[in-house]
Amino acid sequence: MAISRPTAILRSLSNPEFLAAGTAVQDLMHPDRVLIGSSPHPRGHRAAGLLADIYAAWVPRARILATNVWSSELSKLVANAMLAQRISSINSISAICEETGADIDEVAAAIGSDARIGDKFLKAGIGFGGSCIKKDVLSLVYLAVSLGLHDVGEYWRQVVMMNEHQRGRFSRRVVRCLDSTLVGKKITFLGVAFKANTSDMRESPMLDILKTLLEEQPREAAIFDPRCHPAVVRREIETFLDAQDADSAAESTIAVT
Incomplete structure (x- = not known):
């Protein structure tokens, strides 16, 4: 541009996308906001x-909102961070429910009926995955720390830490429910993508859980996801385990169908 149009004055715009995996076209055609x-x-x-x-x-x-550049860029990070916060929050309550005898689904339904809170993203589970949410939360952490707001950065870091804690807690519960050992047993994973109706395995919670359970040396780990090609699943698992230096995987047979 400097050569072909040396007198042109260019203005940069920030136009973040909010397209979710599995619903991208719907999100584009009927966005909550632009x-x-x-x-x-x-x-x-x-x-x-x-x-x-x-x-x-x-x-x-x-639905078309005009902001300054900083507001636009920060809104993108905060949107995913707030979703992650809700997921980690309800998962932290699920741990309390298991210790007290409360039913997490009943608690979620009760608080979700409060109009100030709403019922979205209050389904307890193994936490969020994917390439965007964790990245955006950690970007918010980095921004806060770089601005000297260390307490703010630590607050958002805890959202990610709780997410990782939930995966470990789930894995430990599986082992505990199977007489505290997986040796000689077959375990099955129904679904490996990080989100339903996609084939995306990036940052899938299943990978961390598989690694942890393989350390218990089951006889076989059978894996199936109708949206994922078996060859791709096997390659992703092998790459992940190699990166994690998971020697225990050699003790178990991993069957991908």
Whole structure:
């Protein structure tokens, strides 16, 4: 541009995407909001307006939000961080439920009926996976620490730590429920992608859980996911275990179908 249009004044816009794996087309055509961040300059506002006109062809104007660049970029990180926070929060309560005899589904339904809280992302499980949520939370941690906000960074770091704790707690419970040993037994994984209706195994909780359970030396670990190609699953598992230096995997047969 500096050569072909040396007199042009370019303005950068921030237009983060909020497309979720498995629902990307739906999210694009019917977004909750469209964020357009621009510099506080007339030319920046004009550029933002031109992009807003493009989105207005199918997105209601009320859902197109104009912000400054920092607000737009930070909103992307915070959206995923808040979802991760809810998941880690309900999973932390599931641990208390198991110790007290409370039913986590009943607790989630009760608090989800509160209009101030809502019922989304209150399903206790093995935690979040995928390549985006953890990355965005850790980016928020890095930003906070780099700004000298160490307590803020530690707060968000705990969201990731609770997520990892939940995976370990789940694995330990599996072993405990099977008479505290997996030696000579066959375990089965139904689903390996990090999210339903996708074939994406990036940061899948299943990988960490598989590694932990293989350390208990089961006879066989059988793995199946109708959305994932067996050859890809096997390659991903081998790459992950090699990176983790999981020698115990050699003691068990891993069957991918």
